[in-house]
Amino acid sequence: MSVTIKKIAKDLDLAVSTVSKALRDSHEISAETKARVFEHAAKLDYIPNPYASSLKKGRSGNIAVVLPEVADSFFSAAINGIDSVAHEKGYHTMVYLTHEDIQREQSIVREFRNGRVDGVLMSIVANNAKYEHLRELCASDVPLVFFDRVCEDIPTASVITNDFESGYIAAQHLIEKGCKYIVFLSMPGELAIIKHRQNGYQQALQDHGMEPRIIYCTDREEENIAVIDKLLTGEHKPDGIIGSIEKITIPVYTVCHSRNIPIPSAIKIIAFSHLQIAALLNPPLTTIAQPAFEMGKAAATILFKTLAKKYDLKEEKIVIPSVLMMRASTHTD
Amino acid sequence: MSVTIKKIAKDLDLAVSTVSKALRDSHEISAETKARVFEHAAKLDYIPNPYASSLKKGRSGNIAVVLPEVADSFFSAAINGIDSVAHEKGYHTMVYLTHEDIQREQSIVREFRNGRVDGVLMSIVANNAKYEHLRELCASDVPLVFFDRVCEDIPTASVITNDFESGYIAAQHLIEKGCKYIVFLSMPGELAIIKHRQNGYQQALQDHGMEPRIIYCTDREEENIAVIDKLLTGEHKPDGIIGSIEKITIPVYTVCHSRNIPIPSAIKIIAFSHLQIAALLNPPLTTIAQPAFEMGKAAATILFKTLAKKYDLKEEKIVIPSVLMMRASTHTD
DNA sequence: TGTTGATACGAAAACGGTTTCGTAAATAAC
DNA sequence: GTTATTTACGAAACCGTTTTCGTATCAACA
Numbered sequence: 019m020s021v022t023i024k025k026i027a028k029d030l031d032l033a034v035s036t037v038s039k040a041l042r043d044s045h046e047i048s049a050e051t052k053a054r055v056f057e058h059a060a061k062l063d064y065i066p067n068p069y070a071s072s073l074k075k076g077r078s079g080n081i082a083v084v085l086p087e088v089a090d091s092f093f094s095a096a097i098n099g100i101d102s103v104a105h106e107k108g109y110h111t112m113v114y115l116t117h118e119d120i121q122r123e124q125s126i127v128r129e130f131r132n133g134r135v136d137g138v139l140m141s142i143v144a145n146n147a148k149y150e151h152l153r154e155l156c157a158s159d160v161p162l163v164f165f166d167r168v169c170e171d172i173p174t175a176s177v178i179t180n181d182f183e184s185g186y187i188a189a190q191h192l193i194e195k196g197c198k199y200i201v202f203l204s205m206p207g208e209l210a211i212i213k214h215r216q217n218g219y220q221q222a223l224q225d226h227g228m229e230p231r232i233i234y235c236t237d238r239e240e241e242n243i244a245v246i247d248k249l250l251t252g253e254h255k256p257d258g259i260i261g262s263i264e265k266i267t268i269p270v271y272t273v274c275h276s277r278n279i280p281i282p283s284a285i286k287i288i289a290f291s292h293l294q295i296a297a298l299l300n301p302p303l304t305t306i307a308q309p310a311f312e313m314g315k316a317a318a319t320i321l322f323k324t325l326a327k328k329y330d331l332k333e334e335k336i337v338i339p340s341v342l343m344m345r346a347s348t349h350t351d
Numbered sequence: 352m353s354v355t356i357k358k359i360a361k362d363l364d365l366a367v368s369t370v371s372k373a374l375r376d377s378h379e380i381s382a383e384t385k386a387r388v389f390e391h392a393a394k395l396d397y398i399p400n401p402y403a404s405s406l407k408k409g410r411s412g413n414i415a416v417v418l419p420e421v422a423d424s425f426f427s428a429a430i431n432g433i434d435s436v437a438h439e440k441g442y443h444t445m446v447y448l449t450h451e452d453i454q455r456e457q458s459i460v461r462e463f464r465n466g467r468v469d470g471v472l473m474s475i476v477a478n479n480a481k482y483e484h485l486r487e488l489c490a491s492d493v494p495l496v497f498f499d500r501v502c503e504d505i506p507t508a509s510v511i512t513n514d515f516e517s518g519y520i521a522a523q524h525l526i527e528k529g530c531k532y533i534v535f536l537s538m539p540g541e542l543a544i545i546k547h548r549q550n551g552y553q554q555a556l557q558d559h560g561m562e563p564r565i566i567y568c569t570d571r572e573e574e575n576i577a578v579i580d581k582l583l584t585g586e587h588k589p590d591g592i593i594g595s596i597e598k599i600t601i602p603v604y605t606v607c608h609s610r611n612i613p614i615p616s617a618i619k620i621i622a623f624s625h626l627q628i629a630a631l632l633n634p635p636l637t638t639i640a641q642p643a644f645e646m647g648k649a650a651a652t653i654l655f656k657t658l659a660k661k662y663d664l665k666e667e668k669i670v671i672p673s674v675l676m677m678r679a680s681t682h683t684d
Numbered sequence: 685t686g687t688t689g690a691t692a693c694g695a696a697a698a699c700g701g702t703t704t705c706g707t708a709a710a711t712a713a714c
Numbered sequence: 715g716t717t718a719t720t721t722a723c724g725a726a727a728c729c730g731t732t733t734t735c736g737t738a739t740c741a742a743c744a
Contacts, residue, residue: 020465020491022730033694038732048692065465069411070730073402073699080445088434089427097421101448105455110467112413113446115434122438132353132398134443158353271631293628298604300633355700366724371702381722403700406729 021062030058041066072133081321082135084114084126086143086167090264092292092310093141096165099314100139107322109136118237120146127151131158137321139314141167145207161324161331165317166308170210175324175334177317181211184306184340185218188260188288191304193226195286195348197258201249203266206234215262215290231256235266242269250279258348261289267296267303275300286348290340302345309338354395363391374399405466414654415468417447417459419476419500423597425625425643426474429498432647433472440655442469451570453479460484464491470654472647474500478540494657494664498650499641503543508657508667510650514544517639517673518551521593521621524637526559528619528681530591534582536599539567548595548623564589568599575602583612591681594622600629600636608633619681623673635678642671 027037032051040047040055047055072078083100085093097113104111112135116123123143128151130138138160142152144167152172156162164176185202192200202219205212216232223230233249235242246269249256261267267289274281281287281301288304289296296303316336324331360370365384373380373388380388405411416433418426430446437444445468449456456476461484463471471493475485477500485505489495497509518535525533535552538545549565556563566582568575579602582589594600600622607614614620614634621637622629629636649669657664 024730034731035695035733036693038730039693042732046692051692065462067406067465067730068467069402069406070699071732073400073406073701073730074732076699078402088421088430089424091422094422094427097446098448101421101446105448110445111447112443113430113434114444115431115438129398132400134401268628268631275631295601295626295628295632298601298608298632299628300631300635302633357700367701368703368725369723371700372723375702379722384722400700403729404702406700406731407702409729 020067021064022067023064026055026058026062026064029062030054076133078133078136079108080110080112080135081318082112082114082130082138082140084116084123084138084140086116086118086141088113088115091294092166092264092308095292095310096141096314096317099311099316100318102311103315103318103322109322116143118143118145120148124148124151127155130155130160135160137161137163137325139163139165139317139321141165142169142209143167144205144209144212147208161321163317163321163331165313166211168210173332175317175320175331175336177313177320177336177338178211179308179313179340180337181214182218182221184290184342185215185260186222187218187342188215188290188306189219189222190226191342191344191348192258192260192286192288193222193228195258195282197256197286198228199231199254199256200228200258200260201231201233201256202260202262203246203270204232204234204262206236212262215260219260235269237265239265239269242266243273246270246273247277250274250285251277256285258286259288261287261291264289264291264293267291267293271299271303281347282350288348296343297345299347301347304345304348305343306340307343308340312338353400354397355400356397359388359391359395359397362395363387409466411466411469412441413443413445413468414651415445415447415463415471415473417449417456417471417473419449419451419474421446421448424627425499425597425641428625428643429474429647429650432644432649433651435644436648436651436655442655449476451476451478453481457481457484460488463488463493468493470494470496470658472496472498472650472654474498475502475542476500477538477542477545480541494654496650496654496664496667498646499544501543506665508650508653508664508669510646510653510669510671511544512641512646512673513670514547514673515551515554517623517675518548518593519555520551520675521548521623521639522552522555524675524677524681525591525593525619525621526555526561528591528615530589530619531561532564532587532589533561533591533593534564534566534589535593535595536579536603537565537567537595539569545595548593552593568602570598572598572602575599576605579603579606580610583607583618584610589618591619592621594620594624597622597624597626600624600626604632604636614680615683621681629676630678632680634680637678637681638676639673640676641673645671 023034023037027034037055040052101111114126120143149171162174168176220230291305292308292310296305320334356367356370360367370388373385434444447459453476482504495507501509553563624638625641625643629638653667
């Protein structure tokens with residue numbers, strides 16, 4: 019069995035409480051005894067049992083990160099940001115994937131109320147408007163911070179990017195490049211970030227006297243290819259496309275390549291994406307790049323701030339702006 | 352405070368032990384009592400405290416996944432595979448990032464010996480040959496399964512792909528496409544998978560009477576760009592390149608684009624990569640695609656098999672073959 | 685000399701479950 | 715009618731820590 023405080027106490031002929039205090043560097047214990055304890059603990063390679071102390075202290079030293087998907091450059095970069103601060107604080111990171119499944123999200127979140135994690139960082143699933151599980155989580159005193167995909171109905175802290183403005187900028191960029199008919203590839207559901215991007219797009223088109231058109235994609239790639247193929251080969255073809263999420267990029271490019279639709283001459287494309295490799299696509303893809311790492315870092319920082327003192331989460335709303343990365347899919351030089 | 356077994360027992364005028372057994376569906380408890388307990392537990396929304404039961408049972412219900420990096424298509428897909436089986440088994444997944452830092456890996460792994468996790472899935476860092484921490488982990492009865500980046504000095508289970516053969520196939524493919532001078536972009540350090548890919552490459556070249564050349568990259572992108580730029584603009588330029596890891600793709604393409612070196616006519620490129628988007632690069636990149644999801648799934652499956660019964664990890668070595676995805680970076684039609 | 689006050693440590697009660705063991709009552713076996 | 719066995723439950727120990735409280739020792743002070 020593993021070496022415990024009891025073992026150390028017995029070896030050194032001390033009480034368990036004395037050893038415990040010595041290890042926590044309590045002022046109650048003499049320097050001499052501390053030295054003996056530390057030395058012997060090191061010799062035996064003592065590692066405290068995290069469950070015993072979690073049970074007693076009511077803190078786990080874990081945080082949860084709940085995401086729809088990890089195979090997405092935004093989320094993986096956000097994890098990096100989160101982990102960078104969690105590691106620094108000595109916390110452990112538990113990752114939960116929802117795969118855009120609301121039931122899975124619910125069952126995951128429900129379990130958090132028992133103290134397995136001290137706090138939760140979360141990007142919610144699309145495709146739903148049920149927030150009872152999130153409300154219950156907040157009610158049970160587990161601090162919750164949203165990042166990117168926030169739920170605006172829950173009064174807690176969040177870290178987002180300037181989605182409305184980014185949608186506006188994306189549309190404006192296409193308009194400046196001469197597009198006359200710009201389609202917005204959206205996602206069904208109630209996702210605030212999509213709504214805001216879409217609203218920004220609509221506002222930009224309205225400001226320029228143009229008619230918006232929204233097309234909804236799913237998370238099944240073949241369906242998206244079919245929908246986009248129909249769009250790009252039907253009558254009244256668009257000359258500009260805004261992809262509201264990263265995943266939509268692949269089907270759009272795939273269709274353009276297979277149908278020999280030249281980018282950017284026949285159609286200009288811009289996507290919300292964090293992909294590094296966008297610059298190497300054929301042609302290089304213009305993106306609205308979200309500050310993924312920074313957003314994860316900011317969200318984690320807020321969480322630890324509340325964990326440290328009783329800081330009020332409800333006030334904090336951080337907005338970190340996205341950046342337009344202009345490349346050849348919208349631009350000829 | 353949160354609702355405990357004690358509370359339920361008191362409400363129902365039962366002993367704590369009775370409630371505990373009822374909740375675990377013990378045969379010692381009558382159907383009637385069980386029904387009462389379950390009903391009341393549901394009504395109070397009882398969630399068991401994971402630390403109390405972990406402490407007593409000596410199992411945490413957590414597994415650790417230790418990776419160099421999450422912003423890599425192989426590792427993110429592997430996490431998906433791991434999570435799919437962990438979730439099915441009711442386990443929780445803790446993710447640890449080493450960022451290729453051996454000291455970080457050591458401190459992470461050392462902590463596992465106290466029972467915070469019941470088992471470890473791991474891809475080791477490059478750049479080192481120190482395995483003492485891994486040996487200690489194994490010695491302390493925490494089951495360890497390697498995937499992809501295995502440490503061959505540690506006698507435990509592993510899931511890998513056919514690296515030697517893949518290296519051979521990659522080289523052979525380039526030779527078949529007419530390359531006369533093929534460079535292998537390697538990584539410094541002791542990583543077995545790199546060695547094997549490299550050996551496969553060397554064997555292929557030797558079999559065709561060609562002279563191998565290895566160039567070592569780092570994990571700093573600017574350095575790699577400088578090295579590759581020097582290679583592709585110097586005298587005695589290669590007409591074929593094999594990238595041993597995914598990250599090397601970006602600098603290679605970047606240099607070719609900036610120096611106007613046409614792919615595949617002047618140089619053919621093949622990379623070990625799991626990137627979906629490789630098909631959309633300019634030109635589409637030929638890859639040796641590893642079965643990332645399946646490898647993660649297989650590794651997790653082995654781990655849970657040992658967790659269930661005392662199954663001997665040391666025997667299991669699973670090899671899941673990679674697939675050559677032929678695309679335009681090595682191939683003109 | 686008696687009182688205070690540190691100082692340094694020990695005993696024991698938690699934390700919230702699980703598990704072993706004991707036992708009363710009911711039933712079965714002889 | 716006595717003994718054996720099953721059924722259904724309770725009491726208490728235990729997992730490894732933390733924390734509160736008690737106390738013995740010794741110096742300091744009046």
